[in-house]
Amino acid sequence: MQRPATVSLLKNDLTKTRLRFAILALASLMSFGSYFVYDNPSALQTQLQDDLNIGTFEFNLFYSVYSFPNIILPILGGYFIDVIGNRIGALLFSILIVIGQGLFAFGVMINSYNIALIGRGVFGLGGESLNVSSNYYMTNWFSGNELAMAMGTTVSVSRLGSVLNDNIEPVIVNSTGSLSLGLWIGFLFCIFSLICVIIANILDGKKDKNLGIISKKHLPDSEKFRFHDLKYFGFSFWCLCLNCLVVYIDVSCFNNIASNYFQERFGYNSVESGSIISITYIVAAFLCPVFGMIVDKFGQRVQFMIFSTVSITLVHTAFLLTPESHKPIYPIFYMVFLGLGYSIYASVMWASIPYLIKPKVAGTAFGMATSIQNLGLGVGPLLVGYIQENTNKDKGYYWVSFFFVMIGVSGIITCILIYVNDVKTGGVLRSKNPEKVRESFIGINETEKTDLGNSYSAIN
Missing domain, CATH: 1.20.1250.20 (MFS general substrate transporter like domains)
Known part of the structure; x- marks a missing residue:
């Protein structure tokens, strides 16, 4: 029937x-x-x-x-x-x-x-x-x-x-x-x-009309969002949010100060610095969909995140170890690799969130991750500015680079924690079929499955 x-x-x-x-x-x-x-x-x-x-x-x-x-x-x-x-x-x-x-x-x-x-x-x-x-x-x-x-x-x-x-x-x-x-x-x-x-x-x-999905206000109580559903935000989700905070500090906060960084340390003018800064997002624009398809095919999401955070940390280590000079070519290559690491991370991290929570709290989960990300983007520049103004080596930028390296190391640590917990909880992030693993991991019932256009959409 x-x-x-x-x-x-x-x-x-x-x-x-x-x-x-x-x-x-x-x-x-x-x-x-x-x-x-x-x-x-x-x-x-x-x-x-x-x-x-x-x-x-x-x-x-x-x-x-x-x-x-x-x-x-x-x-x-x-x-x-x-x-x-x-x-x-x-x-x-x-x-x-x-x-x-x-x-x-x-x-x-x-x-x-x-x-x-x-x-x-x-x-x-x-x-x-x-x-x-x-x-x-x-x-x-x-x-x-x-x-x-x-x-x-x-x-x-x-x-x-x-x-x-x-x-x-x-x-x-x-x-x-x-x-x-x-x-x-x-x-x-x-x-x-x-x-x-x-x-x-x-x-x-x-x-939604084709599937006969009803408005949220007419859903049965079992399918509506309730605050106690937040208990499904488990350890991996919170580690992922913390990882998001530190990685985006390493990428976005660095890009915010990169223009003066390149001018002060490497002698580029403002136009040249602007062109170099854009390399990160140009690389991301081309590679994000490619890495997304690779992850969809092979799974192993946590391993990709570990690789990306290691790459980003190595870029900041290279900046830390590169001496001041006049218009060296090295920073251009560094920014290419920063774009590579960011491309992998952005493709994998946000796409991992739905597999760690129930579908009906997806909006709140994405909102929580975005808020924690903005906490880093708000506090990070203040810390960078304080370090730069209160240290002298390389016009203050040596210890700024050291700060970014330490932030990157914390990103690697949180990725490892996610990996260990993922192994213990069924390997949803490593799986080629994460939806199936998720169902057994967080107890999603038939009415909550997303592959039939489930009930967490609203017609209005």
Whole structure:
């Protein structure tokens, strides 16, 4: 009696059709705009400080008003997704990004620092939470043998936004003489991403209707998110979050200070430094989908994470041991290997989260990981700045490099802890078929399985 119904569900399941690749493209592009505008201030630092008549502290507030609230906001955004639905969440977060970038561009246009700062704050209300929504789409449309590829593709396309910003914003401003024009172009990219969210929501709603999935508010209690479900966030999940914190300090926080680092230690000018910095994300843009497909085929997720954290740590060790000189070629190769390590890590880490938790808490899990990541991105720069200002060797950057090496070592240790615990709990992260192992590991019942388009999506 049950078999025909199951066959019918599979026949109507759009996640088994090529439409899932349209969702992949849309989910990747829905974060493109936010990644493009996030580093607008960094690409235009000198011009912003001159036009708005602000110092370094006021300039850094453009990032602080974004990062520190996002230590908490992604958790709330993930909870919102689990309770209300991902489509409503993605739409709301995208609208906040558009409003925030519009206020930022308008504030700069009229030389109002306060309005520009408010705009960055509003932008921060949606920026990281939209990443949670994008990841949630991937777990809802892609299964274990394609999930890492899908996650890697979203990282790849999003990081192209960062690369594009680094390379075209200074050119636009220098060629037109208008600082706000480049920011308004970023505003248009955000609107484009909002349109992608709307289209993705329509297709996702069609998928749920085909499967007969009901709105979250009509779900039985057993399938709704409840706080006591957080007990399924086990040891491996928390170690993975801690690992995410330290690895992103080693990559993102280093990239934040890399321009001055290369100028002070190796004699590059600002344009050359900017080009070298972009190498990391250019490499990631091309390799993330490739490594995602490799991981989907062979499994061994923890081993890939260990390799990536070791690679990143070795890069910082190389920077530590490289003496000051005038425009050496070595840093270029170092940044290529940093991009290689980051590509592997970003492809594997985010795609590992769904296999460590129950599907109905996926939004909260991604939000928790993103919040912990932002804790590192908020505290890391403060520690780096303190070390650089209070030490003298290599203009303070020797001990900064040492700090990054130690952070990398802690990342290796947390990876080893994840590996040991994974061995003890069935090897879900090492498996080629992690969904099957997960079912026995955390006790997922039939109604919670994701491969039939399960009930943690919402039509509204």
